[in-house]
Every structure is written in C-alpha cells, then in structure tokens.
Amino acid sequence: MTKRIMVLILLLMLVVPVLGQRAPKKSVTFFAPGSFYIYLQGSMAWVNPDHFIYDSKEGTFAPVFGVGFRAVDFNWMYLNLEFDFSQARYGSGYDEARVRFYNFKLGTEFWLSGNRNPGFLMAVGVGSITYPDLSYNSYNGNNEITFLLEVGMKVKLSRHLSIRSDFRFFTEPDSVSDYYYEDNSHLIATALSVGLQFNL
Numbered sequence: 264m265t266k267r268i269m270v271l272i273l274l275l276m277l278v279v280p281v282l283g284q285r286a287p288k289k290s291v292t293f294f295a296p297g298s299f300y301i302y303l304q305g306s307m308a309w310v311n312p313d314h315f316i317y318d319s320k321e322g323t324f325a326p327v328f329g330v331g332f333r334a335v336d337f338n339w340m341y342l343n344l345e346f347d348f349s350q351a352r353y354g355s356g357y358d359e360a361r362v363r364f365y366n367f368k369l370g371t372e373f374w375l376s377g378n379r380n381p382g383f384l385m386a387v388g389v390g391s392i393t394y395p396d397l398s399y400n401s402y403n404g405n406n407e408i409t410f411l412l413e414v415g416m417k418v419k420l421s422r423h424l425s426i427r428s429d430f431r432f433f434t435e436p437d438s439v440s441d442y443y444y445e446d447n448s449h450l451i452a453t454a455l456s457v458g459l460q461f462n463l
Contacts (some may be wrong), residue, residue: 291337296463298333302427304458308351309361309434310392310451323363325351327456333372340373345386349454364454365391366411366431382417382425390433392452409433409451417460428457 304327329347344366353360370386390411415429433452 265338291335293335295333295336298336299452300331300333300460300462302329302331302458302460303349304329304427304429304456306349306351306456308349308362308364308452308454310351310353310453314404321353323351323353325349325454327458331460338370339378342369343370343372343386345370345388359421360394360396363393363395364433364452365393368411368413370413372417380418382419384413384415384417384427384429386413387411387461388413390431392433405434409435415456425460425462428455430439430455 306325306327307322308325309322327347327349329345331343331345333341334344335342345366347364347366349364351362351364353362364386367390368386368388370384370388372382372384374380374382388411390409392407392409394405408418410433412432412434413429415427417428418426420426431452432450432455433454435449435451
C-alpha cells in the first residue's frame with residue numbers, strides 16, 4: 264500500500280504540471296533574486312513515540328518553521344528546495360516525550376491558470392524523526408530516517424503572502440524480509456499543516 268502511494272505521487276509530480284503548459288511561455292529562470300521564502304504553520308502530527316504499536320498513533324499539535332528557495336522558475340511552475348523543523352510533545356509529566364521532525368524536500372509548485380489561484384504542491388524528500396527523551400529504544404535507536412511525501416495547496420493573499428496547507432506521509436522501509444508480502448515498508452507518521460508563507 265505504501266509503495267502504491269509513493270508511485271502515485273511521483274507520477275502526479277511528472278504528469279499534472281503538463282496542464283500548466285497553457286500558460287504564456289516565458290524564459291526559464293534559475294536561482295532568481297527574490298526566490299527565498301519562509302513559512303510558519305500549525306500542524307497536527309500523528310506518530311507513535313514508543314515505536315511499538317503502529318496501529319495506535321497519537322495526535323498532537325506541533326508548530327512548523329520552514330525556509331525554501333525557488334531553484335527553477337518556469338513562470339507557471341517552480342522547482343523548490345525546502346527545509347523545515349517541528350517538535351511535538353506527547354503525554355504529560357514524567358511520561359512526556361518530545362518528537363522532532365527535520366525535513367529536507369525537493370518539490371514542485373504549479374498553477375493551473377498561469378500564476379493565479381490556486382496553486383498545488385507536491386514534494387518528496389527525507390525526514391529525520393528523533394526522540395530526545397527516550398533513554399532506550401527497542402526498535403531502531405533514537406533517530407529514524409524516513410522517506411517523506413507531501414501534497415498540498417497554496418492560495419495567494421498578496422504578492423508576498425500566501426496561505427499554505429499540506430499533508431505529509433512519513434514511511435520507513437522494513438529491513439527484515441517478509442516471505443508473504445513484498446511491501447515491508449510501514450507508515451510511521453502523518454501530519455496535516457496549515458499556515459502562512461512569506462516570499463521575500
């Protein structure tokens with residue numbers, strides 16, 4: 264199931280931007296001035312900080328702080344490089360456990376009607392999920408490297424300010440082979456985020 268989701272999103276990243284070819288053709292710009300942006304979002308993150316019970320994920324609020332850069336500007340589509348960080352807290356008191364997300368992404372942002380609303384986001388990347396409050400771990404240490412898939416949309420409020428929302432899937436392959444199933448990867452976290460993006 265996880266592999267099917269990954270293949271679907273990768274195909275969408277390649278096929279859907281073709282719709283934007285209706286936009287007026289202009290020159291392609293690489294690393295243009297003014298392509299740097301920052302974003303701040305509120306996120307609802309579902310993850311199991313104890314690693315054991317994958318069918319019993321907890322959900323909690325986590326702020327997201329991100330920076331991005333438009334590496335390639337096709338005028339109707341952008342190729343973006345992004346990094347963001349978030350921290351969620353699960354439980355309370357002595358049972359409280361922090362979970363930190365460090366995400367590196369390469370994604371596309373495209374607009375179906377030239378540069379008009381709405382815009383759509385799709386990205387792939389690497390996520391590092393750490394558990395700083397766990398002194399021991401029976402699964403895979405205090406750090407998990409995951410494959411990250413992201414889909415979302417954006418609505419411009421002004422030239423520099425946009426509303427941004429996205430949904431993220433964090434998957435990790437299983438290193439132990441399974442005789443009965445080909446897909447041993449598992450979904451270890453998801454996050455739904457909404458917030459603002461400011462283009463400098």
